[in-house]
Amino acid sequence: MDLAIFSVVEDALRVLLVRRPDAHEEPFPGQWALPGGFIDLRVDQDLESCALRKLKEKAGISAPYLEQVGSWGGASRDPRGWSATHVYFALMASDDVSLVPGGNASDVKWANVDGNRIREKLAFDHTEILKAAITRLRNKVEYTSLPAFLMPAEFTLSELQHVYEITLDRSLEKKAFRTRVLATDLLEEVPRRRAGANRPAQLFKLRNRKHLVYFSRALTSGGRQ
Amino acid sequence: MDLAIFSVVEDALRVLLVRRPDAHEEPFPGQWALPGGFIDLRVDQDLESCALRKLKEKAGISAPYLEQVGSWGGASRDPRGWSATHVYFALMASDDVSLVPGGNASDVKWANVDGNRIREKLAFDHTEILKAAITRLRNKVEYTSLPAFLMPAEFTLSELQHVYEITLDRSLEKKAFRTRVLATDLLEEVPRRRAGANRPAQLFKLRNRKHLVYFSRALTSGGRQ
DNA sequence: TAACATGGTGGCACAGTACCACTAAGAAAT
DNA sequence: ATTTCTTAGTGGTACTGTGCCACCATGTTA
Structure with missing residues (x-):
């Protein structure tokens, strides 16, 4: 079981990494890897509850968006022999990020996603797995x-559009974005505005914290470069 | 490892089923199930080669479209205890169907997909797995x-449109379908026509037997009812 | 040669997006 | 108090791909 936990922090898409234990009998000692671990057959009813348990342990969140990416298995991905893993990706709200990391700070970090990879070299086949997760997300x-x-x-x-632009790594056209989002029942106005050194902006909340909205088309090219 | 192998036979979407062995120590004896089996750690380099091997054994085909659907695991899906399986779906060309079944004819069959289920009651959690595979396909x-x-x-x-209509279980509008398909580089004309009791129809072949084309929109409702 | 059946197209309406200029409303600077 | 600045939010037209439907095209069969 491995997890790609994404969040947007400081205007960048980031993914949570953990450091492998430094013991010499362990594979890839001291290297960065996706958080995960073995299924606990006594505790985990199924794969999803295992993912939720890991998510709570590593990131301290209990009700994120969670989706299975797939599974990876083979003879060469772990030096100890044939192995298989189930991979999920999770999305964290940016204001929950402060709760992380739950463990020792030096052993957990948020890594920047650049293009469809990260700078760090990961243990096992986690680089490939993460690439698949990023591609799926995008x-x-x-x-x-x-x-x-x-x-x-x-x-x-505007904040929502900004997060779209960060995850897509390209700019979007303002009017098209707004029309499209407001045409769905995704959002609900709240009677508050965000103040700043400019015209205050209407605040919204999700009408349903669980429901995923599908648009009929993709947006093509975007606004201001 | 389990496989949902689809094909369109006699104007219907079908999925390949195999009968479970009748021995009493086996779970679900004599019941229908998705083809699959255990990974052979000496032979299978990774999950995909395992799926390809199973596909060759059960359906006699070697280069189909193959895609991972996901994995299912839990304490209650197999009476023998906690288990997990990796699920792939495969698409077979209708003219390869004659090669099937490879084993005893009485132990393999094509089942009709009705809506998003089939009539047969399947072993393990295969009903749920198949439902997910059908949903993914649709x-x-x-x-x-x-x-x-x-x-x-x-x-x-027209034949391609017909197969679209069968897999989607609804009719499509002719002109929209043609315009959309011909706007891509999916097809290539061959210098032959299909004769019949009517105007002969242009024959096409795939420009690339492996490449999957993505359309920018979905088709909505369809033509003649 | 007329009837039939399916192949294939022309043309206009419509929905959702692309584009861009414009107005709106607040804070900060003058 | 007025101007300047910055981001919020809108109006209006063009464009693309689809929805719709009538119509023509081209073969076989009666």
Whole structure:
């Protein structure tokens, strides 16, 4: 079981990494890896509850967006022999990030996603797994409301667009974005505005914290470069 | 490892089933199930080669469209205890169907997909797994060229549309379908026509037997009822 | 040669997006 | 108090791909 836990922190898409134990009998000692671990047959009813348990242990969150990416198995991915892992990706709201890391700070970190990879070299086949997770995320953001699960409880339309732009790594056209989002029942106005050194912006919240909205088309090219 | 092998036979979407062995120490004796089996750690380099091997054994085909659907694991899916399986779905060209079944004819059959289920009651959690595979297939057909992998080497546009309609279980509008397909580089004309009791139809083949085309929108409602 | 059946197209309406200029509303600077 | 600045939010037209449907095309069969 391995997890790709994403969040948007400081205007960047990030993924949670943990450091492998430094014991010499362990494979890839001291290297960065995706959080995960073995299934506990006495505790975990099924794969999803195992993923939820790991998520709570590593990131301290209990009700994130969770989706299976797939499974990887083979003879060469672990030096100890044939192995298989089930991979999930999770999305964390940015205001829950402060709760992380739950363990020793030096052994957990958020790594920046650049393009469709990260700078760190990962243990096992985690580089390939992470690439698949990022690709899945990006593709799905094109035609769903996935980035909504990366938002805090209340947010403005511009903030939501900004998170879309960060996860897609390209700019979007403002009017098209707004029309498209407001045409669905994704959002609900709250009677508050975000103040700043400019015109205050309407705040919204999700109408349903669990529901994923599908758009009928993808947005193509984007606004200001 | 379990496989949902689809094909379109006699104007219907079908999935390949195998009968469980009748020995009493086996779970679900004599019941229908998705083809599959255990990974052979000496032979299978990774999950995909295991799926390809099973596919060759059960259906006698060697280069189909193959895609991972996900994995299922839990304490209650097998009476023998905690277990997990990796699930792939495969698409077979209709003219390869004659090669099936490879084993005893009475132990293998094509089952009709009705709605998003089949009539047969399946062993283990295979009913749920198959439902997920059918849903994945249907969803993806909306915006990709997946049904092209269900076609014989040469086919007409009407035949392709017909296979789309069978997999989607609804009718499509002729002009919209043609315009959309021909706007991509999916097909290539061959210098032959399909004769019949009517105007002969242009035959096409896939420009690339492996490449999957993505459309920018889904088709909505369809033509003649 | 007329009837029939399916192949294939022309043309207009419509929905959702692309584009871009414009107005709106607040804080900060003058 | 007025101007400047910055981001919020909108109006309006063009464009693309689809929905719709009538119509023509081209073969076989009666």
